[in-house]
Amino acid sequence: xxxxxxxxxxxxxxxxxxxxxxxxxxxxxxxxxxxxxxxxxxxxxxxxxxxxxxxxxxxxxxxxxxxxxxxxxxxxxxxxxxxxxxxxxxxxxxxxxxxxxxxxxxxxxxxxxxxxxxxxxxxxxxxxxxxxxxxxxxxxxxxxxxxxxxxxxxxxxxxxxxxxxxxxxxxxxxxxxxxxxxxxxxxxxxxxxxxxxxxxxxxxxxxxxxxxxxxxxxxxxxxxxxxxxxxxxxxxxxxxxxxxxxxxxxxxxxxxxxxxxxxxxxxxxxxxxxxxxxxxxxxxxxxxxxxxxxxxxxxxx
Amino acid sequence: xxxxxxxxxxxxxxxxxxxxxxxxxxxxxxxxxxxxxxxxxxxxxxxxxxxxxxxxxxxxxxxxxxxxxxxxxxxxxxxxxxxxxxxxxxxxxxxxxxxxxxxxxxxxxxxxxxxxxxxxxxxxxxxxxxxxxxxxxxxxxxxxxxxxxxxxxxxxxxxxxxxxxxxxxxxxxxxxxxxxxxxxxxxxxxxxxxxxxxxxxxxxxxxxxxxxxxxxxxxxxxxxxxxxxxxxxxxxxxxxxxxxxxxxxxxx
Numbered sequence: 001x002x003x004x005x006x007x008x009x010x011x012x013x014x015x016x017x018x019x020x021x022x023x024x025x026x027x028x029x030x031x032x033x034x035x036x037x038x039x040x041x042x043x044x045x046x047x048x049x050x051x052x053x054x055x056x057x058x059x060x061x062x063x064x065x066x067x068x069x070x071x072x073x074x075x076x077x078x079x080x081x082x083x084x085x086x087x088x089x090x091x092x093x094x095x096x097x098x099x100x101x102x103x104x105x106x107x108x109x110x111x112x113x114x115x116x117x118x119x120x121x122x123x124x125x126x127x128x129x130x131x132x133x134x135x136x137x138x139x140x141x142x143x144x145x146x147x148x149x150x151x152x153x154x155x156x157x158x159x160x161x162x163x164x165x166x167x168x169x170x171x172x173x174x175x176x177x178x179x180x181x182x183x184x185x186x187x188x189x190x191x192x193x194x195x196x197x198x199x200x201x202x203x204x205x206x207x208x209x210x211x212x213x214x215x216x217x218x219x220x221x222x223x224x225x226x227x228x229x230x231x232x233x234x235x236x237x238x239x240x241x242x243x244x245x246x247x248x249x250x251x252x253x254x255x256x257x258x259x260x261x262x263x264x265x266x267x268x269x270x271x272x273x274x275x276x277x278x279x280x281x282x283x284x285x286x287x288x289x290x291x292x293x294x295x296x297x298x299x300x301x
Numbered sequence: 302x303x304x305x306x307x308x309x310x311x312x313x314x315x316x317x318x319x320x321x322x323x324x325x326x327x328x329x330x331x332x333x334x335x336x337x338x339x340x341x342x343x344x345x346x347x348x349x350x351x352x353x354x355x356x357x358x359x360x361x362x363x364x365x366x367x368x369x370x371x372x373x374x375x376x377x378x379x380x381x382x383x384x385x386x387x388x389x390x391x392x393x394x395x396x397x398x399x400x401x402x403x404x405x406x407x408x409x410x411x412x413x414x415x416x417x418x419x420x421x422x423x424x425x426x427x428x429x430x431x432x433x434x435x436x437x438x439x440x441x442x443x444x445x446x447x448x449x450x451x452x453x454x455x456x457x458x459x460x461x462x463x464x465x466x467x468x469x470x471x472x473x474x475x476x477x478x479x480x481x482x483x484x485x486x487x488x489x490x491x492x493x494x495x496x497x498x499x500x501x502x503x504x505x506x507x508x509x510x511x512x513x514x515x516x517x518x519x520x521x522x523x524x525x526x527x528x529x530x531x532x533x534x535x536x537x538x539x540x541x542x543x544x545x546x547x548x549x550x551x552x553x
Contacts (some may be wrong), residue, residue, distance in 0.1 A: 036416045182396035185457070189387035189392070190409040191514060199409065232538055300399050300446055 001072025003254045025054060034280060035272035042266045043067045048273060054236035054252070057266050068272060071238040075153070075282075079232060080221045081243060083164060087217055090161075091168030092210065099176035100198055111173065117166035128160035128228035134231065142265035145199070146243060146259035151233035154242035160227050169216045175209035204300065219282060224249040237243045249278050303496045305330040305366075305470060305500040306351060306388075311365035314488025324365075324526045326519055328470070333492060333501040335467050335515035335532065337508060340546065344504045348472050349542035351502060352388035353381050369470070377468045381397065382462040386413055387411055393475045395455035397447035397462070402439050405458055406430060409466035422503045425465055432498075433461035434491050460491065464499070471495065473503040477510065508548060512536055 016045020040048070059066050075287050097100050134155050141148035148154075179202055187197040202211070227250075233245040234255060256271040304327035313321035316336040321343045329336050335491045353374060355361040366373045376385050386409070397405050407493045409415075416422040417418070426443070430436040435457045438449070445552040447458055456476060463471055473492070492501060492514045505511050511518050512532060519529035520543070528535060539545040 180396075182392060182394060183398065185354065185357065185390075185392060186396040186462075187408070188397065189352070189354060189385060189390035190412070190462065191382045191406075192412050193382060196412050200412070214399050300401070 005233075009272070014259040032272060032276055035269060036276035039269035040267065042269065043273070044076075044202055046053045049277070052238055054247075056256070056270055059268050067266075067270055067273075069249075069277065072234040072247060072252050072274065073221075073277075074238060074240065076222060076248040076250075078153045078240060078242065078246055079157045079160060079248060081220065082154060083221045084214070085161035086158060086161025087164040087168045088214060091165055091213075091217070094165075094169045095172035095176055098173050100194060100202070100208070113172070114166040114170045114173075118170060119162075122224060122226045122277045123157050124229075125163045127265060129155055129200070129231035130160075131225055131243055135161055141243065146162060148234075148243040149245040151231060151235075152221055152243050153232055153239075153246045156228050156232035157242065159231055160221055160224055163227065164220055165219045167220065168213060170200070171213035171216060172206075172210055175206045175213055178209070179205055196271050211289060211293050215286065218285070222278070222282060223250060225254055228252070249274050252254045303330050304328055305364075305370070306502075307368040307371075308350075310349075311350060311366065311367065312345070313343070314362040314364075315358070316360045320524055321350070322524045326526055326529055328500060328502060329517060330500050331496060331498075331515040333503060333514050333536060334517040334519060335503045336502065336519050336521060337477060337506075337511050337513035337547070338521035338527075340506075342475055343524040344519075344521045345474055347474055347503050347521065347526075348502060350383050351397050352390055352469070353470055354390065354484065356381060386466045388467065388470040388472060389458070389463035391459050391463050391471065391473045391476050395452055395459050397450070397455050397458050399446065399448055401445040402447050402450070402458060406461050408467050409462060413466055416498075423450055428466040429461040431456075432464055432495070433457045434487060435461055437521070451484070453480050453487060456480060456484070456488060457491065460488070460495075464495070468499065470500045470502065473501065475504050475506060475524045478506065485510075494539075497543040522547070 001281055029065065048067050048069050050070065051066075052070050053066055053068045054071045056064070086201075098110060102110070134150060134152075137152065137155055137158075138148055138150070151258045179281035183201055183205060184197055187201045188194075191202070199277055228251045232247060232251075234247050235245040236247050236252070237244055239246060253271045253274050264270065302341055307329040308324055308326045308328075311321055311324040324347060326347075336347060338344050349355045350363060350367060352376075355363065367375060369384070369387065369395075370480065372379070374388075398408065400408075401427055406429050407422055410422060410425050416425060425438075427436060430439060435454060436540065438531060439458075447455065450458060456479070460471075460476075477488050480488065486509045491501065491511060495501060503511075503514065515532045517529065517534045518532045520527045520535070520539075520541075522543050528539060530540075535549055539548060
């Protein structure tokens with residue numbers, strides 16, 4: 001009898017824990033939507049989503065102008081793209097080495113190191129970007145007679161790529177290492193070499209989990225703020241030139257919220273508008289990717 | 302008698318631990334040899350020596366000779382990749398790749414470039430599936446994932462995959478231990494048919510199976526090859542008392 005009551009209690013307790021997490025999530029979304037709608041009452045959704053100039057200010061007449069968010073989203077996209085161009089190929093290749101080629105000793109040493117590296121505060125990477133990489137990039141650009149802004153998209157993107165790399169590598173390595181030995185044996189038993197086994201059997205088999213790793217890394221890149229503040233700046237240029245200064249959505253959110261403005265100021269509320277759109281975009285991205293993974297699994301079993 | 306493979310004074314070590322001791326065994330061409338013995342006796346390890354699958358295991362170390370058509374497969378000049386096309390392997394648990402039925406069989410021919418045109422590859426795939434007795438069941442759904450087949454079908458697919466590269470010897474490591482009796486009967490029937498073209502070595506825990514499918518049986522115990530003879534003779538008049546004890550069910 002006693003154990004039955006205990007079972008019931010434990011069950012209820014864990015259910016409440018789970019419920020709590022869900023309720024908090026819903027609460028966050030609702031509050032975000034609420035503030036976002038207050039913002040869209042002052043600035044039209046169309047002007048916000050398709051406006052090409054980001055220079056938010058409230059005129060003495062009370063009119064809010066310069067709330068075009070396009071430059072912020074292109075900036076985010078540009079920096080994220082550069083970061084992923086670094087992190088995806090490097091991360092996958094390092095993971096393949098660690099999982100398939102490295103002796104057990106190296107793997108056991110490098111894996112925890114990677115995890116420590118993944119835990120370094122991004123601020124530290126920001127310092128690296130500002131003090132080491134920026135001058136280096138300027139020197140390189142000068143040899144090719146190019147002009148590069150002291151704060152540039154490529155600088156932020158590169159450092160962000162380096163920042164994500166350990167995280168990405170660790171996730172990809174898990175995805176590969178988790179594959180059963182029987183797959184490797186099956187392939188080797190047919191006379192395949194290690195590289196053929198990796199390319200033709202292991203990578204396709206791990207593909208859904210690799211995609212999940214890319215996605216998690218992508219989310220981190222999109223959400224990253226500190227590196228961009230230090231390396232790419234605050235200038236909302238609408239540009240796809242990686243040598244120019246750009247800014248991102250998250251940086252502008254921080255920028256809007258710091259300062260001593262009233263909380264129902266259009267500028268402050270714009271932060272929620274940006275947050276809301278960012279939220280929707282990452283949600284769509286996640287759903288699409290999950291759908292893709294599911295479809296892949298259905299086709300390939 | 303001509304031996305397809307001939308093992309001479311084979312010793313196998315995993316690190317400091319010795320797994321096989323002075324094993325001598327000839328495998329007659331186009332016959333099935335069954336390897337029996339209690340768990341941990343070294344029969345699976347022995348099987349893996351025959352196509353150097355132990356190379357994948359770190360710290361495995363082999364002494365002695367394993368001759369395939371008179372050539373030592375452990376000689377430094379031997380290419381492990383081409384060796385494994387000659388000596389194929391089917392594993393204990395069916396291990397199809399997570400791809401289509403067609404791609405599973407086409408895998409070996411693709412990596413070894415055994416065809417010139419797509420229709421040649423189609424023929425190889427069909428022929429292998431026919432030989433593995435699976436063609437009738439899968440011919441209408443070749444593009445479907447192999448993982449959706451039943452366990453018995455998956456194992457026959459793995460056999461088809463192994464014979465698609467035209468091996469001369471096929472090694473089977475307890476191929477039926479994960480299958481139900483009906484699927485087992487089909488695979489056993491298949492082994493009997495395959496003997497026309499291939500030399501087969503099968504590890505099994507099932508003594509009836511050994512008696513049904515093999516012409517030669519080798520009994521292993523604690524890393525030693527105790528007795529290897531014509532199957533009927535070994536089961537009716539075992540020479541060694543350990544063999545006698547094992548086949549009458551006193552231990553193992």
